[in-house]
Amino acid sequence: MATEILMPALSPTMEEGTLAKWLVKEGDTVKAGDIMAEIETDKATMEFEAVDEGTIGKILIAEGTEGVKVNTPIAVLLEEGESAEDAASAPAAKAPEEKPADKPKSTPAAAKAPEAPKPDTSPDWPDGTEMQTMTVREALNSAMAEEMRRDDTVFVMGEEVAEYQGAYKITQNLLEEFGAKRVIDTPITEHGFAGIGVGASWGGLRPIVEFMTWNFAMQAIDQIINSAAKTLYMSGGQMGSPIVFRGTNGAAARVGAQHSQDYAAWYAQVPGLRVVQPYSAADAKGLLKTAIRDPNPVVFLENEILYGRSFEVPKIDDFTIPFGKARIWREGTDVTIVSFGIGMTYALEAAEKLAGDGISAEVIDLRTLRPMDTDTVIASVMKTNRCVTVEEGWPVASIGNHISSVLMQKAFDYLDAPVISCTGKDVPMPYAANLEKLALTSTQEVIDAVRQVTYR
Amino acid sequence: MVARKSTKKPNVSADDLKQYYRDMLLIRRFEEKAGQLYGMGLIGGFCHLYIGQEAVVVGLEAAAEDGDRRITTYRDHGHMLACGMDPKGVMAELTGREGGYSRGKGGSMHMFSTEKRFYGGHGIVGANVPLGAGLAFADKYLGNDRVTFTYFGDGAANQGQVYETFNMAALWSLPVIFVIENNQYAMGTSQQRSTSSPDIYHRGEAFGIPGEMVDGMDVLAVKEAGDKAVAHCRSGAGPYILEIKTYRYRGHSMSDPAKYRTREEVQKMRDEKDAIEHVRDLLISGGHATEEDLKAIDKDIKEVVNASAEFAKESPEPAIEELWTDIIADTAPQNA
Numbered sequence: 001m002a003t004e005i006l007m008p009a010l011s012p013t014m015e016e017g018t019l020a021k022w023l024v025k026e027g028d029t030v031k032a033g034d035i036m037a038e039i040e041t042d043k044a045t046m047e048f049e050a051v052d053e054g055t056i057g058k059i060l061i062a063e064g065t066e067g068v069k070v071n072t073p074i075a076v077l078l079e080e081g082e083s084a085e086d087a088a089s090a091p092a093a094k095a096p097e098e099k100p101a102d103k104p105k106s107t108p109a110a111a112k113a114p115e116a117p118k119p120d121t122s123p124d125w126p127d128g129t130e131m132q133t134m135t136v137r138e139a140l141n142s143a144m145a146e147e148m149r150r151d152d153t154v155f156v157m158g159e160e161v162a163e164y165q166g167a168y169k170i171t172q173n174l175l176e177e178f179g180a181k182r183v184i185d186t187p188i189t190e191h192g193f194a195g196i197g198v199g200a201s202w203g204g205l206r207p208i209v210e211f212m213t214w215n216f217a218m219q220a221i222d223q224i225i226n227s228a229a230k231t232l233y234m235s236g237g238q239m240g241s242p243i244v245f246r247g248t249n250g251a252a253a254r255v256g257a258q259h260s261q262d263y264a265a266w267y268a269q270v271p272g273l274r275v276v277q278p279y280s281a282a283d284a285k286g287l288l289k290t291a292i293r294d295p296n297p298v299v300f301l302e303n304e305i306l307y308g309r310s311f312e313v314p315k316i317d318d319f320t321i322p323f324g325k326a327r328i329w330r331e332g333t334d335v336t337i338v339s340f341g342i343g344m345t346y347a348l349e350a351a352e353k354l355a356g357d358g359i360s361a362e363v364i365d366l367r368t369l370r371p372m373d374t375d376t377v378i379a380s381v382m383k384t385n386r387c388v389t390v391e392e393g394w395p396v397a398s399i400g401n402h403i404s405s406v407l408m409q410k411a412f413d414y415l416d417a418p419v420i421s422c423t424g425k426d427v428p429m430p431y432a433a434n435l436e437k438l439a440l441t442s443t444q445e446v447i448d449a450v451r452q453v454t455y456r
Numbered sequence: 457m458v459a460r461k462s463t464k465k466p467n468v469s470a471d472d473l474k475q476y477y478r479d480m481l482l483i484r485r486f487e488e489k490a491g492q493l494y495g496m497g498l499i500g501g502f503c504h505l506y507i508g509q510e511a512v513v514v515g516l517e518a519a520a521e522d523g524d525r526r527i528t529t530y531r532d533h534g535h536m537l538a539c540g541m542d543p544k545g546v547m548a549e550l551t552g553r554e555g556g557y558s559r560g561k562g563g564s565m566h567m568f569s570t571e572k573r574f575y576g577g578h579g580i581v582g583a584n585v586p587l588g589a590g591l592a593f594a595d596k597y598l599g600n601d602r603v604t605f606t607y608f609g610d611g612a613a614n615q616g617q618v619y620e621t622f623n624m625a626a627l628w629s630l631p632v633i634f635v636i637e638n639n640q641y642a643m644g645t646s647q648q649r650s651t652s653s654p655d656i657y658h659r660g661e662a663f664g665i666p667g668e669m670v671d672g673m674d675v676l677a678v679k680e681a682g683d684k685a686v687a688h689c690r691s692g693a694g695p696y697i698l699e700i701k702t703y704r705y706r707g708h709s710m711s712d713p714a715k716y717r718t719r720e721e722v723q724k725m726r727d728e729k730d731a732i733e734h735v736r737d738l739l740i741s742g743g744h745a746t747e748e749d750l751k752a753i754d755k756d757i758k759e760v761v762n763a764s765a766e767f768a769k770e771s772p773e774p775a776i777e778e779l780w781t782d783i784i785a786d787t788a789p790q791n792a
Binding site: 011014047181186202222223236271274 | 491495497525557561562569575578590592594597616617627714715726784
C-alpha cells in the first residue's frame with residue numbers, strides 16, 4: 001500500500017521547516033537509510049533519510065518551500081508492484097492527535113485555611129533509660145561498628161579511613177575489627193570512588209562513603225545527585241541507591257574559604273536524597289544507624305568542632321532515630337529558635353542568656369533537613385508567634401529562607417514579626433581570626449534577632 | 457579499520473551466525489523505526505541512534521554469561537535489545553508511556569532492567585564508568601565470578617573520572633571490562649581534533665590494564681575479543697580494555713546537522729564495511745542460509761519492530777499520580 005512520507009521533526013523544538021532540496025525524484029527507488037532530502041530546521045540543515053524501501057511515487061512539496069509544518073505529507077512512497085496511480089490513494093497521514101490536557105484533580109493547597117499540624121512529639125527514648133556520656137566522634141564510630149556487625153554488606157570506603165584510623169578518627173579501630181575487605185582506603189579521587197560506591201550500592205552492597213570533608217565532595221557531586229539521587233525515579237522504581245555519604249561539613253577553625261563551606265542548603269534541595277545534620281551524640285548515633293539501613297542515598301553532614309563534644313546517649317542495644325522528626329531541646333513561649341548541627345550551639349546559648357532576661361525561647365533542632373519536620377516548627381510558631389533561624393551556611397537560598405517561606409504559607413496569621421534568619425555572612429570564609437569570627441553567625445546575633453522579633 | 461570482506465573463517469556455528477544476523481538486524485530496524493517516530497513527534501527530547509555500531513553489543517553479548525552485568529551511556533537502545541530486553545518496553549519508554557521500562561519517567565537515555573542486569577542508560581558522559589566498576593566491586597566483594605561490561609565512547613574516554621576508575625579497578629583487581637566504542641566522533645568533534653593519544657586501548661597501560669583494539673564492524677572479531685576479555689576478568693586477573701573501532705551512520709542525536717563529516721565518508725562505510733552485510737555475506741557464501749531464509753528473518757524482525765511501535769503508540773501516558781512516585785524508596789531495593 002502506498003504510504004505518505006511526512007515532514008519530520010528533526011530537533012526537540014522544531015515545529016516547521018524549509019524543504020531545502022530533494023535528492024530523489026519521482027520514479028527513484030530508495031531503501032532504508034538513503035538520503036531523500038535536505039531539510040532546514042530551526043537549528044541547521046539536516047539530511048532526511050528513508051525508513052522503508054520503495055519507489056518515490058509523487059513529490060507533494062516542491063523544494064524550496066518554506067514553513068512546511070511537521071507531519072505535513074511531503075511525498076508518496078510506493079511499495080513493490082504499485083504504480084503512480086496508487087499514489088493518489090495513499091492513506092491520510094496519521095499525525096499524532098493532540099490530547100486535551102489533564103485537569104488537576106484538586107484545588108491548590110493554598111486555598112485551604114491553615115490547619116494546626118500534629119507533629120510527632122514522642123520521646124526518642126523511654127523515661128528512666130540508663131544513659132552514658134559519649135562524644136559525637138564515639139557515637140558515629142559505634143553506629144558504624146554496630147551496623148557492620150549486623151550486616152555483612154555494609155562497608156566503609158574513603159581517604160585514610162583504614163590504616164590512618166580516619167583523618168578525624170571517626171573510623172578508629174574499624175580496620176582491626178572488620179579487616180581490609182570492609183574498611184577500604186581509597187586513593188585521593190573523590191569523583192571516582194563516589195561513583196564506585198553508587199555502583200556497589202546497585203550491586204547489592206550498602207556502602208558508607210566517607211569524604212574527608214564535604215568540601216572535597218564537590219568533585220563528586222555529580223555522582224551524588226545525578227547517579228544516586230535520581231536513579232530510583234528514572235528507573236520507574238526499579239533501582240535504588242542504599243548508600244551513605246558522610247564527613248565533616250562547614251567551618252572548622254581558620255582553614256580558609258575552600259575548607260569551610262556548609263552544604264546543608266545545597267543538598268536539602270535535591271529530591272531523592274535524605275539529608276541529615278546532627279548536633280548531639282545521641283542524634284549522631286541514632287541517625288547514622290538509620291541512614292545505613294535506609295534504602296535511599298543519605299547525605300550525612302557532620303561538624304569537626306562537634307566531634308569532641310560530649311553528650312548523654314541512651315544505653316539501648318539498638319538505638320535509632322527516625323528521619324523527619326525534629327527535637328525540641330527547650331520549651332518556651334515567647335519565640336521559636338530553629339537550628340541544626342553546630343548552629344544549635346548558638347541557639348541554646350542564646351536561649352539560656354535570654355531566659356535570664358525573662359524571654360522564654362523554644363529551641364528546635366531540625367536534625368534532618370530532608371525530609372524536614374516543618375510541622376514541629378509550625379506548631380511551635382503558632383504558640384510563640386515569632387521565629388528566628390540559625391545556621392552557618394550562606395544567607396541566599398538558605399534553610400532559614402525555606403523555613404520563612406513555609407511559615408508565611410502555613411502560619412501567616414500567627415506571625416507577629418518577620419522571621420529573621422541568622423546565617424553565615426555572604427562572603428567566602430576569610431582566614432584571619434577576627435574576620436572568620438565575623439563571617440560566622442554568633443550567639444550575640446541570635447540574641448539580637450530575638451530581641452528584634454519580640455520587640456524587647 | 458578492517459574491511460567487511462574479511463577472509464577469516466567464522467569460528468562460530470551457522471546457528472550462532474544466524475542469531476547474530478538477527479540480533480543486529482533487530483537493532484537496526486528498531487532504530488530506524490525510532491527515528492521515524494521521532495520525526496512524527498512521538499518521541500521527544502534527545503534520541504541517540506545506534507545504527508552502524510550493532511556488531512559491538514551483539515558480539516559482546518555473545519561472550520557474556522547469565523549473571524554478568526552491563527552498563528552504558530545514553531546511546532543505549534542497542535545494548536538493551538542485545539541483552540534481551542523487550543523491544544515493546546524500550547520503544548514505549550522512548551514515547552514516554554506507561555508501558556516503558558521506566559514507566560515513561562526515564563526516556564531514551566535513562567532505562568534500566570535489573571532482571572536483565574542492565575544498569576542504564578546514563579546521560580552524563582563518563583559517569584557510568586565508575587558506576588560500572590562499582591557493580592564489579594560488588595561482585596568481587598560478594599565472592600562470585602560475574603563480570604561487568606562497562607561501555608563508553610571515545611568522547612567519554614577523555615573524562616578524568618575514567619582514569620580515576622582505571623586506577624582503582626586495577627588496584628583492586630575488579631572484574632570489569634571497559635568497552636570503548638570508538639565511533640570516531642565525540643558528538644561533532646573528530647578524534648583527531650580531541651586527543652593527542654588516539655590509541656585509547658593503550659591508555660590502561662600506565663595502570664597495568666591490558667587492552668586491545670578490535671574491528672567493531674566484524675561481529676566475529678568482537679566475539680573473539682570478548683571471550684578473551686571475559687576469561688581474563690573471570691579468572692580474577694582484574695580489568696581489561698577493549699577499544700572497538702566502529703562507526704555511527706546517523707548523527708550524534710536526531711538534531712545533528714552532520715556538517716563535520718562528508719556524506720561520502722558515511723556512504724563509504726555503509727557500502728564497504730557494514731557489519732550486517734558482512735554476516736549476510738558469510739551466511740550466503742558459506743551456504744548456511746539462502747536469500748529466502750534471510751528474507752524470512754527480515755520479515756520476522758519487521759513484525760517485531762512494528763509491534764513494538766504499535767505498543768509504544770497505544771500504551772497510555774503515565775497516570776498523573778506517577779509524578780510523585782519513586783522519589784524515595786520505602787523498602788530495601790532488589791537491585792542485585
